[in-house]
Amino acid sequence: MDAATERSEFRQSSANTKPSFVDMINILVVDDDATTLAIVSAMLKTWSYRVVSVRNPIDALATLRAGKGIFDLVVTDLHMPQMNGFELQKHVHEEFKLPVIMMSADDKESVILKSLEGGVVYYIVKPVSKDDIKNVWQYAVAAKKGKSVTIEEIESAPGEAPGEVEDGSSETSSDTDEEKQEKKAEAKFKKARKRHREDDNEECMVAPKKPKVVWTNSLHNQFLLAIRHIGLDKAVPKRILEFMNVPGLTRENVASHLQKYRIFLKRVAEKARLSKCLSERVFRSSFALGHPALVFNNVQRDQYYSQLLNPQQMGTSIASTFQPSAGNGSTLALTAAASNNLGSIQFPNYHQSSSSNSSRSFPQLMGSGQSRLLSNNQANILCQQPMLGNGNGDQLLCQANRRTADFGVQQLMNTFGNGGMSFGLMNNHIGTNSLMQVYPQQSQPRQNGVFTFTSNPFSYNFATSRNQNSSSYTPLSSSFENMGSNVNNVNQRVPNSSHQLVSDFAGSQILVGLMGSQPTGMLNNITNNINIGGGYPNVSLTGAPIGNNNGIFNSGYMAQLGASSSSMSSSAGFEISASSAYQFPPSLLKNNGDNQQQNVPVLPPPAGNINDQCGPANMNVGGGNVENSHSGVMDNTITTDAPPTLINNNNISHEQELVSDIDGLMLSNLFMDQQNNYEPPPPPFQVHIINQKLMIFLSS
DNA sequence: ACCTTAATAT
DNA sequence: TATATTAAGG
Numbered sequence: 001m002d003a004a005t006e007r008s009e010f011r012q013s014s015a016n017t018k019p020s021f022v023d024m025i026n027i028l029v030v031d032d033d034a035t036t037l038a039i040v041s042a043m044l045k046t047w048s049y050r051v052v053s054v055r056n057p058i059d060a061l062a063t064l065r066a067g068k069g070i071f072d073l074v075v076t077d078l079h080m081p082q083m084n085g086f087e088l089q090k091h092v093h094e095e096f097k098l099p100v101i102m103m104s105a106d107d108k109e110s111v112i113l114k115s116l117e118g119g120v121v122y123y124i125v126k127p128v129s130k131d132d133i134k135n136v137w138q139y140a141v142a143a144k145k146g147k148s149v150t151i152e153e154i155e156s157a158p159g160e161a162p163g164e165v166e167d168g169s170s171e172t173s174s175d176t177d178e179e180k181q182e183k184k185a186e187a188k189f190k191k192a193r194k195r196h197r198e199d200d201n202e203e204c205m206v207a208p209k210k211p212k213v214v215w216t217n218s219l220h221n222q223f224l225l226a227i228r229h230i231g232l233d234k235a236v237p238k239r240i241l242e243f244m245n246v247p248g249l250t251r252e253n254v255a256s257h258l259q260k261y262r263i264f265l266k267r268v269a270e271k272a273r274l275s276k277c278l279s280e281r282v283f284r285s286s287f288a289l290g291h292p293a294l295v296f297n298n299v300q301r302d303q304y305y306s307q308l309l310n311p312q313q314m315g316t317s318i319a320s321t322f323q324p325s326a327g328n329g330s331t332l333a334l335t336a337a338a339s340n341n342l343g344s345i346q347f348p349n350y351h352q353s354s355s356s357n358s359s360r361s362f363p364q365l366m367g368s369g370q371s372r373l374l375s376n377n378q379a380n381i382l383c384q385q386p387m388l389g390n391g392n393g394d395q396l397l398c399q400a401n402r403r404t405a406d407f408g409v410q411q412l413m414n415t416f417g418n419g420g421m422s423f424g425l426m427n428n429h430i431g432t433n434s435l436m437q438v439y440p441q442q443s444q445p446r447q448n449g450v451f452t453f454t455s456n457p458f459s460y461n462f463a464t465s466r467n468q469n470s471s472s473y474t475p476l477s478s479s480f481e482n483m484g485s486n487v488n489n490v491n492q493r494v495p496n497s498s499h500q501l502v503s504d505f506a507g508s509q510i511l512v513g514l515m516g517s518q519p520t521g522m523l524n525n526i527t528n529n530i531n532i533g534g535g536y537p538n539v540s541l542t543g544a545p546i547g548n549n550n551g552i553f554n555s556g557y558m559a560q561l562g563a564s565s566s567s568m569s570s571s572a573g574f575e576i577s578a579s580s581a582y583q584f585p586p587s588l589l590k591n592n593g594d595n596q597q598q599n600v601p602v603l604p605p606p607a608g609n610i611n612d613q614c615g616p617a618n619m620n621v622g623g624g625n626v627e628n629s630h631s632g633v634m635d636n637t638i639t640t641d642a643p644p645t646l647i648n649n650n651n652i653s654h655e656q657e658l659v660s661d662i663d664g665l666m667l668s669n670l671f672m673d674q675q676n677n678y679e680p681p682p683p684p685f686q687v688h689i690i691n692q693k694l695m696i697f698l699s700s
Numbered sequence: 701a702c703c704t705t706a707a708t709a710t
Numbered sequence: 711t712a713t714a715t716t717a718a719g720g
Contacts, residue, residue: 212710212713236703251702256713259705 025140026070029053030060030088031077031103036126040075040103043130049137057083057091064096071098072140075133078104078115089120099139103128109225116245124218132218139247213253222246223257 027049031037034055041053052071054060057080064071074092078085089100102115105126112123121139124132215223226243227235237255244254 215712238702252714255703256715260712262704 023048023050025072025137026050026052026067027073027075027136027140028060028063028071029075030055030057030080030085032056032080032082033077036077036103036128040128040133043128044075044133044136046130047134056080057085057088060088061091061095064092064098068096071096073101073136074098075101075103075136078102078106078111085120086115086118089115089118093119101133101136101139109228112225113229121247122218125221131216135214135216213249213257215257219244219246219249220257223254223261227261 027044029037029041029044029051030053031040032055037053037055041051044051052063052067054063057076060074060076064074074088076085076088080088083091085100085102085104089102092098092100099121100119101122101124102120103124103126104111104115106112107125112125115123122136213219222244223240226240229243230239235258237251237258240258241249241251241254
């Protein structure tokens with residue numbers, strides 16, 4: 001590759017296109033896990049890199065020795081039996097002076113920092129995405145320039161082009177040797193590039209263009225890490241740049257991004273200020289939100305399938321893209337009807353029976369647009385959760401997992417008096433009512449499983465609940481007279497430290513309702529699968545039993561996918577929640593004598609063909625026993641005490657049938673428009689629970 | 701010298 | 711739309 005070729009290739013990269021010379025770049029991939037190794041290698045190859053993969057660090061070093069001079073870059077796993085990635089990097093650095101990229105599922109900041117400080121040029125949190133590795137050529141090029149430019153540097157003309165930022169840090173900083181070395185290489189890289197640009201000017205008078213920085217998730221995370229490390233108040237472009245230590249990245253790039261980030265923060269703060277229900281504690285909460293890395297397309301899903309089979313390293317990437325729906329025009333059309341100050345909820349796609357209520361709209365999801373910045377990775381200062389709410393102070397806080405400390409705080413603030421958490425759907429009379437509560441989604445260990453959604457259940461999921469000891473229930477107001485209440489085991493359990501995954505579930509895209517519970521007398525241990533291959537199977541749980549360590553499981557699932565979409569970025573908030581209350585259209589209610597229920601929905605006519613694998617019901621919303629043991633208080637409600645049980649089309653017990661009815665109703669409604677026409681189903685998606693992480697796979 | 705902000709360009 | 715650039719003021 002001659003200089004001109006490379007130069008033009010470099011320019012091509014300005015449009016975020018991969019320069020074709022990557023097919024000259026030889027990458028050694030090291031991972032003891034064959035699956036990951038294969039995946040990463042394959043991904044690299046799709047970007048036209050030359051790839052050699054080895055299963056262990058020893059082989060890696062041997063390969064490097066055997067092919068001395070061939071390789072440009074080493075991509076290695078961190079955790080390997082013979083020698084970990086750190087050690088391998090040291091060896092590679094000492095012996096071959098090659099740049100090393102680390103991969104690991106470990107997204108702990110400390111580990112990432114240690115890696116970077118140790119000289120790793122780039123840290124990729126598994127799962128590795130194609131985008132993560134698309135541009136690794138930059139590291140190879142940077143390193144090569146660092147070596148080859150030395151002589152040219154002398155003859156190159158001094159002076160910077162406008163906009164080109166001199167890396168003054170290399171002289172002034174008190175960095176480690178490794179850092180200095182990297183910075184040196186970086187500076188050389190820049191100078192080399194600049195030199196080429198000058199060549200351009202001479203040769204063809206084409207104004208050179210720097211490659212436009214694409215703020216990939218990982219890059220953004222590096223940015224956030226830097227800010228977190230430096231402190232928001234002291235985080236200025238230069239320092240961020242120094243900390244990020246990304247070859248080719250300029251201070252202007254960082255400044256631009258920082259500007260955007262600050263605008264975002266301001267907007268979030270302003271939104272919050274306007275929300276009456278938002279107390280500071282909410283802001284301080286660490287939400288398990290926006291872990292968009294958990295939302296995958298098919299390709300990524302397939303990769304995860306592989307990893308599912310090799311669960312050695314399932315981690316959550318801190319790299320995330322968080323794109324709530326409201327930003328792309330898919331406003332969630334929830335309406336809240338409230339004739340009194342207690343509020344109620346109306347779902348948009350069925351008839352609301354409580355005619356006395358006047359409707360008012362829910363606003364859009366908060367945090368649309370630049371929502372990646374909202375994602376809850378550790379460096380997100382505000383850890384803000386997007387939320388629904390209306391101008392009347394009603395808030396639907398989509399809260400996912402929270403840290404232990406927050407529970408304490410939250411509970412102190414909770415004036416509902418029923419042991420529940422005071423968020424979820426709340427109105428502006430917190431403390432004076434105990435109507436609607438969506439309980440916090442708590443981190444609970446859960447087993448792997450795969451939900452397959454072949455259509456789009458469209459519902460919100462609200463809860464009333466019983467308290468910790470299951471002895472009393474949150475009363476429902478008359479304004480909810482038609483609302484079924486799926487009372488689940490919402491007893492709270494403060495997750496222990498090992499469960500306090502802030503990244504456990506996505507927040508705004510995914511609100512997970514896998515709520516565990518302390519064992520109570522009313523709850524049965526659960527080992528059942530949920531709706532496996534039968535019943536109302538469009539939500540079929542085809543995986544292993546889901547439950548927590550105590551065998552306790554929530555009894556309700558609902559999901560909401562706000563917009564049908566074929567891409568991650570335009571997908572709307574997805575919600576799965578355990579506890580649920582639902583308002584049934586009166587036409588679909590019947591009196592179920594056996595259960596003395598006035599509000600038992602009738603299964604509506606199915607849409608389309610029904611067979612054992614498809615039907616109007618797309619989710620199994622709960623299961624187990626349906627009872628009405630609280631008629632004095634909740635005489636219009638259905639409660640499900642037991643965890644979900646297998647629903648079998650061929651042999652449905654009475655209780656199960658009831659639940660099935662609910663399922664059918666709910667889910668069929670989800671696809672009915674106001675005229676009771678069924679809406680076409682959205683693209684299929686899947687929900688996977690893998691190693692306590694919930695992932696949504698959207699079809700692409 | 702660098703940062704911030706706003707406006708505008710690409 | 712996201713990022714870059716520029717200009718002006720601190």
